[in-house]
Amino acid sequence: MAISISAPIIEEEEIQAVTRVLRSGMLAAGRKTQELERLFADFCETKYAVAVSSGTAALHASVHALGISHGDEVITSPFSFAASANAILMEGANVVFADIREDDFCIDPQKIEAKITNKTKAILPVDLFGQLVDTECIRNIARGHTLRTIEDACQSVGAERNGIKAGSVGDVGCFSFYATKNVISGEGGMITTNDADIAERCRRFRHHGQSEHTRYEYWELGYNYRTTDICAAIALEQLKKIERFTTARIENAKHLTEGLRDIPGIILPTIHQNSTHVFHQYTIRVTEECKRTRDELVNHLRAHNIGVGIYYPKPLHLHPHFARQGYEKGDFPVAEKLATEVLSLPVHPSLTDQDIEVVLNTTREYAQ
Ligand SMILES: *Cc1c(COP(=O)(O)O)cnc(C)c1O
Numbered sequence: 001m002a003i004s005i006s007a008p009i010i011e012e013e014e015i016q017a018v019t020r021v022l023r024s025g026m027l028a029a030g031r032k033t034q035e036l037e038r039l040f041a042d043f044c045e046t047k048y049a050v051a052v053s054s055g056t057a058a059l060h061a062s063v064h065a066l067g068i069s070h071g072d073e074v075i076t077s078p079f080s081f082a083a084s085a086n087a088i089l090m091e092g093a094n095v096v097f098a099d100i101r102e103d104d105f106c107i108d109p110q111k112i113e114a115k116i117t118n119k120t121k122a123i124l125p126v127d128l129f130g131q132l133v134d135t136e137c138i139r140n141i142a143r144g145h146t147l148r149t150i151e152d153a154c155q156s157v158g159a160e161r162n163g164i165k166a167g168s169v170g171d172v173g174c175f176s177f178y179a180t181k182n183v184i185s186g187e188g189g190m191i192t193t194n195d196a197d198i199a200e201r202c203r204r205f206r207h208h209g210q211s212e213h214t215r216y217e218y219w220e221l222g223y224n225y226r227t228t229d230i231c232a233a234i235a236l237e238q239l240k241k242i243e244r245f246t247t248a249r250i251e252n253a254k255h256l257t258e259g260l261r262d263i264p265g266i267i268l269p270t271i272h273q274n275s276t277h278v279f280h281q282y283t284i285r286v287t288e289e290c291k292r293t294r295d296e297l298v299n300h301l302r303a304h305n306i307g308v309g310i311y312y313p314k315p316l317h318l319h320p321h322f323a324r325q326g327y328e329k330g331d332f333p334v335a336e337k338l339a340t341e342v343l344s345l346p347v348h349p350s351l352t353d354q355d356i357e358v359v360l361n362t363t364r365e366y367a368q
Pocket residue numbers: 054055056057080081083084126152154155175176177178187188189
């Protein structure tokens with residue numbers, strides 16, 4: 001049997017919840033969506049949560065809600081999914097990359113300061129693979145330079161660092177409920193904030209620029225970024241089970257780490273102090289000291305029906321779309337090196353102990 005890199009857990013509760021919505025005849029965003037927003041805000045320890053149609057929509061709405069526009073600069077990581085940087089371009093602002101840290105793959109706070117100019121409006125850190133960026137550092141930089149912070153928490157629902165929950169690091173947090181994420185509804189997203197004004201602007205933006213209170217009164221440009229009660233019903237049931245999902249991911253990660261330590265040239269994930277890593281991905285580095293190359297190991301595992309991922313094979317600044325903004329090879333050496341080393345192993349909660357044994361044995365036999 002193949003072991004996949006991700007597998008959604010859909011149980012009877014999700015099926016029943018969707019069925020109830022379908023039978024109710026009220027499919028668009030309504031009661032279920034509001035219920036999800038309330039529960040999600042409580043979970044992230046923020047005052048407000050605004051449900052949208054995707055993580056990308058959450059990022060786009062957040063950039064807009066902070067008033068970022070043409071000529072402004074936003075600093076983000078070159079080592080992420082394209083949506084993190086594209087959300088900045090969607091409002092006409094400029095993407096400024098800063099290199100990442102070797103140990104956690106996240107933007108390096110020490111590299112942010114050098115990128116700040118008088119056009120910088122915000123920082124957009126990404127909590128990559130399920131661990132939060134250094135919350136204290138990011139908050140200090142934002143405070144010191146009067147910058148806004150948009151946290152891309154699409155991979156880190158439930159993570160925590162220094163007592164701060166994912167989604168509450170900065171002015172606004174963005175989540176995705178895409179089918180492979182830790183909490184899913186197929187497609188879907190969420191914005192978290194403590195700022196009533198930001199929440200209201202996001203609500204307008206997802207609904208053609210209309211205020212919730214005055215229909216057919218268009219205040220500004222908006223989109224259709226709404227979700228549905230069908231999706232909200234799924235996400236609600238998922239959120240009720242998140243402790244179980246997260247615990248299983250953390251347990252699986254622990255087994256992988258125990259089984260893979262001491263393989264020369266393989267570097268295992270770093271978990272920072274005072275940090276709960278929720279292991280959206282379990283990402284190892286296959287360095288030059290390893291007996292096999294990263295690509296050899298990928299091919300070997302795939303040949304043995306083990307789903308592995310490379311997140312990400314190329315940093316954003318080397319893709320034609322972003323290179324056109326004036327970037328070239330050599331600009332972000334850490335991101336460029338890590339792109340050649342990373343390999344994500346299955347860590348999702350549906351894995352059995354036997355699956356993990358297979359992953360461990362197949363990796364060890366070949367790479368040690
Ligand atoms: C998944 C993801 C997104 C985009 O979310 P969608 O729901 O697919 O639009 C953005 N940023 C990161 C880091 C992601 O992992």
